[in-house]
Structure formats: C-alpha cells, structure tokens
Amino acid sequence: MNCMNYIGSKYSLLPFLEQTIADVVACSASGGVFADLFAGTGAVAGTFKRKGYRVIANDIQHYAYTLNRHYVENVPPIAAERLDWLNSLDGEDGFVYNNYCAGSGSGRNYFTDENGRKCDAIRSALNRLFDGGEIGEDEYYYYLAGLINSIDKVANTASVYGAYLKHVKASAAKPLALELPPLVDGERGKAFCADISEVIRKVRGDVLYLDPPYNARQYCSNYHVLETISRYDIPTLNGVTGLRDSEADGQKSAFCSKRTVAAVFEDVMANADFKYIFLSYNNEGLMSLDTIRDIMERHGKYEQFTQGYHRFRADKEDARNHKADSTVEYLHVCVR
Ligand SMILES: C[S@@+](CC[C@H](N)C(=O)[O-])C[C@H]1O[C@@H](n2cnc3c(N)ncnc32)[C@H](O)[C@@H]1O
Secondary structure (H helix, E strand, O other), rough: OOOOOOOOOOOOHHHHHHHHHHHHHHOOOOEEEOOOOOOOOOOOHHHHHHHEEEEEEEEHHHHHHHHHHHHHHHHOOOOEEEEEEEOOOOOOOOOOHHHHHHOOOOOOOOOOHHHHHHHHHHHHHHHHHHHOOOOOOHHHHHHHHHHHHHHOOOOOOOOOOOOOOOOOHHHHHOOOOOOOOOOOOOOEEEOOOOHHHHOOOOEEEEEEEOOOOOOOOOOOHHHHHHHHHOOOOOOOOOOOOOOOOOHHHHOOOOOHOOOHHHHHHHHHHHHHHEEEEEEEOOOOOOOOOHHHHHHHHOEOOOOOOOOEEEEOOOOOHHOOOOOOOOEEEEEEEEEO
C-alpha cells in the first residue's frame, strides 16, 4: 500500500504480521478495534483498516500523522479535482526553497530549486484552500499526504534527511509530481499525533500493535525536512543540515534511549486496555529480548514469533551489495 523508504517500515513484513496476528487473534476480530500507536508510514494501520478493523493510529511525528490521518480517517470517495491545478502551479520562493535548496543561497541541497519552489507553491496553496473553506480537512490531508510521499521521492539524500548529497542524484533531478496516495476502504478510524504515553491512556480496543524505534536514531532528526513540510510552521533551523529544535517540539523519543526505554515500555504495557498486544522488536535493539519477555509476562501470557528480514540501509544502491546483510525480526505477543 505504501512504499515510502522509511527506517523500520514494516511494509515488507506485512505478510508475516498479518498471518501471525490472524493466528493469535483466533476469532479474527473483523469489526474490532486495532490500534497502531507507532504508525510511521501507515503501512500497518492501512492494511488492518482494509481487513475490517476500526483503526486507531498515532505517531509523534507530524508527517506520519498526515499519512495516517489520510489512510485511517479518509474513506472513499473523496474528490480530488484540484490535483491538475496544484501540479500546474508556478513555483514560488517559500520556506522550502529558501532553506533547503542551493539556489536560494541556503547552502543546503535537499531538493533542486525547481522542486523546492514547486513544493512551496503546492504547500501554501493547500493552506489557502483550507483556510478559505474551499477544501475540507479530508481533502486537505489527502493532498498533503500525497505531497509528503511525492516530495520524498525527489529528495537529494542517501535516503534519510540527516544529510543531503553534494551532487544532485538522478531520482532527485526528476520534476516533483504530486501524486495522490490510495484511499483505503473500510471504516473511518482515528489518527493522533502525540507521544504514546499520552494516547495509551485515552484509547482501548482489541488488538494493540507496537512498533517503536529500537535504536538511538531519532526520527525527528532523520525526517526533519518532511516534518517541516507537513507542519509548514516556519521554524528556526539550526546547523549545516537545518535541523528543527526537536526538544522544543517535544519529539525526542524515550524509546531511543537505553536509559529510559524499559520504563516507558513498562508504562505502555501497564496502561494498555487491549486483549492482544503485539510488539515488533528485533534482536539488536536497546531493550534485550529478556527484558521484553519479563515486562510482557507481567501483564499476560507471553509468546514470541520470528522471521528473517533484510536490514534497512540508508543507501538503497549500497543495499544491492549487501544481500546477505539480514537480521531477525521478532513479533512478541502478550495475551491478557
Ligand atoms: C519503527 S517506526 C514505525 C514504522 C511503521 N510500523 C511503518 O511500517 O511505517 C517507529 C515510529 O515511532 C514513532 N515514535 C517514536 N517515539 C514515539 C513515541 N514516544 N510516541 C509515538 N510515536 C513515536 C516514530 O516517529 C516512528 O514513526
């Protein structure tokens, strides 16, 4: 459903997740509530919406909220008659061009000048259309989710936004084309943009799927450019790479620190009002497999499933030379 190249994406693991979850949740809860509270690209949330669950999705990052707001809350049909008009707009010198493109003198090379200016034109038009009441929230997030996916395809990076490339690579030289993401059939769900520690106290349901970061790489630093395009909040940027102040944004994740991860995971488990809890976490993460088992066993019956998995690499081209570079992906289960 969604192919954005994203750290920890479960897109390629969907068959394993779907099968294991269906096996464990024997009476297959069509019509039940499925919560994906580290939802990222929305690959898992969208898949389970299509299966008939009412889906609750959450992510601390706003670009992820945008994607999930679309996949989970939008149901067909939604008109998209402004797509051609948005694609035909003249570029403008806005925040993206002024801060992420070399031609503006920003010193940064995340997008070509044309793509940065086109992105600004589309992004500011979406705000005008929405503020002027010409499109509703559903349409707004339909187009904005499309913009997040489409601009990511022409980013001049080795994949994440921790750095940009000096020379424009072939995929980044292509012109930005706004493409709409699929509309997912199913019941209208609910998306949140908050820390899981907040959301877990507000929601309840049948199946809880947890896919936290498993190492120290903060998503706010690796995807800060998408965050700014999604929010378009004109932040102060810092340093060579133009980072936002993620401390101020409240987006530094406690799951990315060895010191705090076990305590926040325990807190999530203690406050989860769900019968089935699934945790994706591999064998190289900040929490050991024993710690996970200890915590989950305190809250119900524990089981573990595994599948071999090709590792995410920052550079897709590099990945071709590392075919044997794989790790084991675990799905930990707690049944209440
Ligand atoms: C491994 S990724 C999830 C990938 C997702 N399952 C997919 O297939 O695209 C982890 C996600 O957790 C989010 N995250 C990190 N800490 C969080 C927190 N404390 N509360 C909510 N979301 C958080 C990150 O922004 C990131 O999108």
